[in-house]
Amino acid sequence: MTDKTAGGDVRLSGISKHYGTFTAVHPLDLTIPQGSFFALLGASGCGKTTTLRMIAGLEEPSTGTVHLGDRDVTDLQPYKRPVNTVFQSYALFPHLSIFENVAFGLRRRGVKSVKKQVDDMLELVQLGQFAQRKPHQLSGGQQQRVAVARALINHPQVLLLDEPLGALDLKLRRQMQLELKRIQTEVGITFVHVTHDQEEAMTMADTVAVMNGGRVEQLGAPAELYENPGTTFVANFLGTSNLIEATVETAGTGAAAGSGSEIVVSAAGSTLRLPAARCSTTPRTGGKLLVGVRPEKISLVHADEEDTIAAGRNKVPGRIAASSFIGVSTQYVIDSQVCPELEVYVQNIDRDARLAPGAEVILHWSPEHTFGLDADQDIDAGIETVEESV
Numbered sequence: 001m002t003d004k005t006a007g008g009d010v011r012l013s014g015i016s017k018h019y020g021t022f023t024a025v026h027p028l029d030l031t032i033p034q035g036s037f038f039a040l041l042g043a044s045g046c047g048k049t050t051t052l053r054m055i056a057g058l059e060e061p062s063t064g065t066v067h068l069g070d071r072d073v074t075d076l077q078p079y080k081r082p083v084n085t086v087f088q089s090y091a092l093f094p095h096l097s098i099f100e101n102v103a104f105g106l107r108r109r110g111v112k113s114v115k116k117q118v119d120d121m122l123e124l125v126q127l128g129q130f131a132q133r134k135p136h137q138l139s140g141g142q143q144q145r146v147a148v149a150r151a152l153i154n155h156p157q158v159l160l161l162d163e164p165l166g167a168l169d170l171k172l173r174r175q176m177q178l179e180l181k182r183i184q185t186e187v188g189i190t191f192v193h194v195t196h197d198q199e200e201a202m203t204m205a206d207t208v209a210v211m212n213g214g215r216v217e218q219l220g221a222p223a224e225l226y227e228n229p230g231t232t233f234v235a236n237f238l239g240t241s242n243l244i245e246a247t248v249e250t251a252g253t254g255a256a257a258g259s260g261s262e263i264v265v266s267a268a269g270s271t272l273r274l275p276a277a278r279c280s281t282t283p284r285t286g287g288k289l290l291v292g293v294r295p296e297k298i299s300l301v302h303a304d305e306e307d308t309i310a311a312g313r314n315k316v317p318g319r320i321a322a323s324s325f326i327g328v329s330t331q332y333v334i335d336s337q338v339c340p341e342l343e344v345y346v347q348n349i350d351r352d353a354r355l356a357p358g359a360e361v362i363l364h365w366s367p368e369h370t371f372g373l374d375a376d377q378d379i380d381a382g383i384e385t386v387e388e389s390v
């Protein structure tokens with residue numbers, strides 16, 4: 001479907017944007033593989049839209065270049081780039097039918113027989129039966145699909161999506177995430193999707209670039225970012241992490257020694273272990289380390305049942321400060337000497353009625369599920385900036 005000569009990866013080299021003395025995007029190197037679903041994820045104001053607009057040609061970079069495959073498009077006018085954009089406000093033409101909205105790009109290029117292509121495109125976004133309606137006769141999600149069809153009709157090599165689902169309610173947004181993913185798989189072109197919603201990025205993208213303050217902080221597959229965050233910002237921004245300040249007892253032989261090597265730390269009298277391979281910094285015996293574990297990796301037992309915990313598990317004592325039953329799981333907040341507010345999510349299978357606020361408990365988890373971060377950074381980075389999805 002794409003022009004072979006125009007094919008290839010999107011390559012940003014040293015691209016940056018200054019507004020006066022303010023740097024919206026710091027020099028950035030990024031390769032977005034052809035045909036991938038790529039997400040730029042970050043809090044409001046971190047430079048996502050600016051980055052996207054530089055790819056589109058709507059914003060002139062202060063430094064650096066944009067390549068599409070072998071072609072340097074940095075100085076190319078937006079309309080000459082094989083790129084199209086879908087925005088949050090989809091701005092369909094209100095007086096035109098859905099069919100004519102989608103046909104618009106073809107007609108502007110002087111294409112005479114548009115019917116087959118428009119019908120195919122409406123089929124792709126599953127709106128065939130609404131061809132003759134006007135935009136106001138469709139739901140928000142349907143209108144956004146029209147916007148996607150309209151952007152795809154000219155067969156761009158890259159589709160840029162800037163918070164396209166931001167105006168939709170939560171349930172519709174979830175449906176549209178799956179729908180957009182299906183469309184991308186079907187057309188096979190590169191999608192670059194901007195969002196501040198970490199669940200949305202993880203659901204849809206093959207690769208997520210987490211942005212913070214005009215920089216890409218970490219890049220990887222969703223599961224890789226979630227399981228092995230490299231910074232406190234990523235650990236806190238993507239889901240929830242318990243981060244424990246610990247002192248290194250045995251530094252192991254470092255990540256280079258292979259997967260067998262283990263780091264031993266202590267925190268308020270508890271000894272904890274983690275694989276050296278999951279530590280994103282080189283620990284030093286006697287030095288500090290932030291030890292992380294996700295809430296769903298932790299099990300909880302009443303303090304009376306400590307002897308039921310298998311040997312070799314990481315164990316931390318505490319007291320239940322709060323619990324909330326949310327159906328599939330119960331979410332606990334545990335006060336412990338090791339860490340003030342540990343979060344624990346327990347699946348609702350067999351509930352121990354004694355696990356109520358005030359109860360003395362033992363938290364335990366596998367050392368394998370523990371990661372290590374450089375202690376020389378803000379332990380709360382990424383927490384306040386998470387916007388509630390509405």
Ligand SMILES: Nc1ncnc2c1ncn2[C@@H]1O[C@H](COP(=O)(O)OP(=O)(O)O)[C@@H](O)[C@H]1O
Binds near residue numbers: 042044045046049050
């Ligand atoms: N035209 C502009 N002039 C001055 N500052 C701008 C302009 N456009 C964006 N910015 C600033 O650059 C930063 C990044 O903006 P933007 O890329 O829109 O962030 P995001 O899309 O991640 O919310 C913000 O602090 C914003 O205020």
Ligand SMILES: [Mg+2]
Binds near residue numbers: 048049050
């Ligand atoms: Mg934006």
